[in-house]
Each structure stands twice: as C-alpha cells, then as structure tokens.
Amino acid sequence: MATVTTHRQDNQAVYVLHTYPFKETSLVVELFARNFGRVATTAKGARRPRSAMRGLLQAFQPMSATWSGKQELKTLHSLDWNGSLLLLQGEALMCGFYLNELLLRLLPREDPHEALFEYYADTLQRLATGQDLATILRRFELKFLQELGYAIPLATDMDDEAIVAAQNYRYVAESGAFKLQGALGKYDNGVQLLGKTLIDMANDDYGQVQTKQQSKQLMRYLLAHYLGDKPLHTRQLLIDLQDF
Template identity: 50%
Template sequence: MNDPRLSGHAARTGQEAREAATRVQAQEAEPAYVLHAYPYRETSLVVEAFTRDCGRIPLLAKGARRPGSALRGLLRGFQPLLLTWGGKSELHTLYKAEWQGGQPPLQGSGLICGFYLNELLVRLLHRHDPHEQLFMYYGEALAELGAGSDPAPILRSFEQRMLRELGYALTLDRDIASGGPTRPDAEYRYEIERGPVAWDDLPLAGPKVSGKTLLDMERGNYTDTATRQQSRVLMRYILNHYLGDRPLHTRQLLVDLHQLC
C-alpha cells in the first residue's frame, strides 16, 4: 500500500512552491536537463529545466536567441548541463550554461520517446520539488535511448520509477483484496492507488491484465509479447488518472509509430 507521507509530499501546494522559489537567490553549476523552452519577447527564452537538487524550475535565458549569445545552442533537450542562475522571483535568471557531454544524440523513435519523458515530467512534477533519484533515472533512460536500446522496456521502467518517486508506487506482486501473492495464471484488474484485484471479484472496470504481466513488470522483464502489450495499456490507464483530461501530445506520435505508450 502506498505510504501516505509520500502522497502528501507529492501533493505540495502552489503556495509552497512559490515560497520555495522566492527563497532561491543563487545556484551555481547545478546538474540539469532542459525539458522545454519557448521564446520570450524578441531575443530571450523561458526554459523549463529539470535539476538534480532543485527539481523542475523555470529560468529566463536573457538574449539566448541572439546570434552572439553564449547560451545559444547550449539550451537543447536531452543533454547534460551545468546551469547557474539567480534571482528571488519565481522566474529565475539564467546566467551560465555548460555542456557536460557524454550523451549520444537521440534519433528516430528514441527522440520521440525522449520528448514523451519530458512531457511526463513537465506535467507531473511540481516546480521546486527536488527528486534526485528520479533525476538519475531520467539520465539513465536517455543514455539507453541514445544507445538504441529497445524503447518499450525503457518507457515502462521509467514510468514506474517516476510514479514511485512521486509517492504513487505500484503494487504488482499481491492481490490487494485477498492479500495473497499475484498468481501468474490468474487475471486481474488494477485499482488505481491500491493494486490488482482478481478479475471475478469486482464488476468489470479498467483493463484486464494477467498475473504473469504484473509479475513481469515487477521484475522488469518485457520479453513476452503479451506483457509488452498489456503493460502498455495498464500504464496508459494509470497515467491518465494522474494526467487528468489533457492528453499527452507525444503519446499519439508514439502510438502512431510503434504502439510504445
């Protein structure tokens, strides 16, 4: 069962985030990735960065779109950076960005998968709420995608890890109604924020998933075709609960290409 303390931590209010933002005056050489960037006025950018120690933060990169700017070309997604910023407002001013290298560029479906991970983080992470372990998981996922590894296990693993770090860890290895272990030969439905329940025990609702799939997900084993298909449907069902009514833009691209999410 989920730890209520983690759920409470994941539900920080907007007021708490704003208070945390105003306490930040300067941060130097902070490991970070760019999740999203968009133009601001004529020559600047607003950058949504995922940082190791400060969580997701908005940064104003003044003049970053000018041809001679030291920031031009550095603020790209999926590359490890060291960022230095300051200011007391919620929108901090970015002073410096240093490229750390070592991450192969994402290409093809791996690139779209990277955008999918970024969109998940932008939508589900509260600003100024640090998740150092999730930052590490994100870097690992990018490295695997950059190496051309099979993307489906990478996405499923990251989704589960992300939910755990946000306080919504999935129960996969036991029937939450009976308390018994998940049986590989049985069929279940997944009750969000609780866990699997034998399919015959409740009115049909939610996707049907085999016990084998649940146990494969627990072990991180996605070699079985049925496990890949059922885990994708199950994770979409669970994530939709937390994402609300707004669909992910990158999800449809991946569905159109490879049925990955």
C-alpha cells in the same frame, strides 16, 4: 548593513526539458536539476542570433547551470556542457521528447528527485542504443510514478494476498489489483491483465510478449488517470509511428 540574499545556485547538474519565447528576445527555459527538481528560468537575450547561450539550449545533454532568484521564475546566468554529447535519432528522439513531456506535466516545480534525475540520465543513454525502446519507456514510466509517490502495488492484490501468475485481475488506479470475478460490476474501469504481468513488472522482466503488451496497456491507463483530460502530444505521435 543587512545581508542581501541572492538565492543563487552555481554549477548545478541539469537537463533542458523545454524552451519557449519570453518577451521580445528572451526564452523561458524549463530545467530538470538533480538537486532541485524542475526549475523554470529565463534566459535573457537568448533569442538574439549572436547569443552565446542559444546554441547550448539542447535537450537530452548533461549540462551545468547557474541561476538566481527568489520567485518561481529564476534568472539563468550560465549554461555549460557537463559530459559527452548524446545523440538520439528517429523513434528514440521521439521517446526522449515523451520523457520530457511527462516530467513537465507531472513533476512539481522545485521538488527534488535525485534518484529520478539519475534514472532519467540512464534512460537517455539506453534510448541512444535504439534497442527495445518500448521496454525502456515502460521501465521509466513505472519508476517515474513510483518516485512521485503514487502507489503502484504489483506484488499483492487489494486483499493483501500475493499475486497469482495464472489469475486474471482488474487493475484500478489508486486501488490496485482485484481478482476479476470479485471486481466485475463494482469496478468497470481499469485494465484487465494476467497476474504474471504484474509479477514480471515487479521483477523488471519484460521478456514475454504478453507482459510487454499488458504492461503497455496498464501504464497507458495509469498515466492517463494522473494526467487528466489533457493527453500528451508526444504519446499520440509515438502511437502514430509505432505502437509504443
């Protein structure tokens, strides 16, 4: 007798990124799994008032999930708490939803990124403190793009020369930093910034006001480039609340 392959994955570390209705009583549940990346599953009957799984579909909480299926849309069999409850409030909550939307938009399905998973979990813990949220977002945005394989050179310019702190540059997506006098005319897009900003970002130092402001402009520009014509809903909400 032939062996039946169920493609079942048991007790996988996950976070719930998003849910939306599916058929009459079910939900599609988008998961971020440590060992599998972004996984789309169906939670059958989860929209019923007495569904045991309904109350577990909470964003930002470490979970353990079991699913099976050979197609892109798996069947979610169970979901359990896998750690202490994390509470995000106010602007920190909006920042959390922003991270989730970034993952939904740019992270390919079933493309494992274990280091990104751990960094996401750590970032949620940092958001829960409610302190310096803008810097927490900059760090995640940069790490996120780097983990996805996008080249974001910060230490050298396009001539492979070391970035000079006092030099003005224009940073162009998929190209890097050009000395400003050499980039005018040839590159009219991108973001103008000081070399010190790039050096600070490379050193994970966001202590200076100018670095905070220019790194925000740079990451907003780079994300818009990779997201294309469809902007993030949560990004606009954060801008409306406060200039993140």
